Amino acid sequence: ATVVCPNPFYQIYEGAALLAGAETAFGNSDAARNFAVDWAAIDEATWARTQLLYVCSPGNPTGAVMPLAEWQRLFELSDRHGFVIASDECYSEIYCGEAPPLGSLEAAVALGRGDFRRLVAFTSLSKRSNVPGLRSGFVAGDAALLKSFLLYRTYHGAAMGPAVQRASIAAWSDEAHVEANRALYRAKFARVTPLLAGVMDVAPPDAGFYLWAKLPQQAVRGSDTAFARELLAQYNVTVLPGSYLAREAHGHNPGQGRIRMALVAGLDECVEAAERIASFIHDFA
Incomplete structure (x- = not known):
């Protein structure tokens, strides 16, 4: 099968x-x-x-x-x-x-x-x-x-x-918090994306709360994994290497050279993380 x-x-x-x-x-x-x-x-x-x-x-x-x-x-x-x-x-x-x-x-x-x-x-x-x-x-x-x-x-x-079960009923029955959550993610994308667009290929998604960004060649140095490891070690920011989320298929790994950023922290923390990533790319290059 x-x-x-x-x-x-x-x-x-x-x-x-x-x-x-x-x-x-x-x-x-x-x-x-x-x-x-x-x-x-x-x-x-x-x-x-x-x-x-x-x-x-x-x-x-x-x-x-x-x-x-x-x-x-x-x-x-x-x-x-x-x-x-x-x-x-x-x-x-x-x-x-x-x-x-x-x-x-x-x-x-x-x-x-x-x-x-x-x-x-x-x-x-x-x-x-x-x-x-x-x-x-x-x-x-x-x-x-x-x-x-x-x-x-x-x-x-x-x-x-x-x-x-009771918590689930309360959550499914209320839409106000969902609208507020959606608005908060939009605000994060509006603040974070411009900070990162100058150092990598990135744009807001159609939906979801991830940025699926392509790293500049000079920052990758052949490995999105090395980039993520050094970003964590030097700037205390965690991103997921794109190659971890994909497999080699049809001749290449479509996640290679990319990172996934989850904007799940608060607005100020996401902005600070974006600023650290931008600084790291300048230093890494």
């Missing part, structure tokens, strides 16, 4: 595939096309043995949002080859524009697939409400798939305690 993932990607996708005894295949994101995944690079033989496709929209780490045309193409591939689409949408309520990102279930309805066949969508309180420790979320989609999923979950014994 084969599991297809976008590349770069959230590493749990690969870990889950390996635990299930499956092989992984990757569709690389294309920086020239706003980090859209190049699904055409995956050959028909790979699609034919694919049982599961992970997608992430808005994407981690790129922030890219899948348009309706891309959903249509993936649904057509799913119909042709019979694989399930697992859509990770935990960043769906953190976005920079006025309109929320298109979700998988919404796309399915727009394309006349109201039965959500071979489609499941996952989301979480972790990002919208800044409560990753609750491990609270939901899954929705194809009823036949969810019937088996719920049976598995019952035997897995992953029930929430009453306190977490």
Whole structure:
């Protein structure tokens, strides 16, 4: 069995595939096309043995949002080859524009697939409400798939305690804090991006709370890992090497020479971190 993932990607996708005894295949994101995944690079033989496709929209780490045309193409591939689409949408309520990102279930309805066949969508309180420790979320989609999923979950014994349930109800029932959280991330991008744009290739994402930045060649010196290590050692700022979030596929690692910056700290701390990164690049170069 084969599991297809976008590349770069959230590493749990690969870990889950390996635990299930499956092989992984990757569709690389294309920086020239706003980090859209190049699904055409995956050959028909790979699609034919694919049982599961992970997608992430808005994407981690790129922030890219899948348009309706891309959903249509993936649904057509799913119909042709019979694989399930697992859509990770935990960043769906953190976005920079006025309109929320298109979700998988919404796309399915727009394309006349109201039965959500071979489609499941996952989301979480972790990002919208800044409560990753609750491990609270939901899954929705194809009823036949969810019937088996719920049976598995019952035997897995992953029930929430009453306190977490009550906190989850409070968080899901309130939108004011989500709007405030979204506004705060917009303010962070507005302050941080100009500070970094002078020393690296970086722009605000469509959605999510990451900056997926390309390092200048003189700063990388062949390794985004070395850059991240020295930044931590000399300036006490932690970023994630882009190559850690991707795999070698189709001739290259699409995360090489990039870093992921998570703007999850307070506004002042994010600004100070950006100033330190800019200073470090000047010194490192």
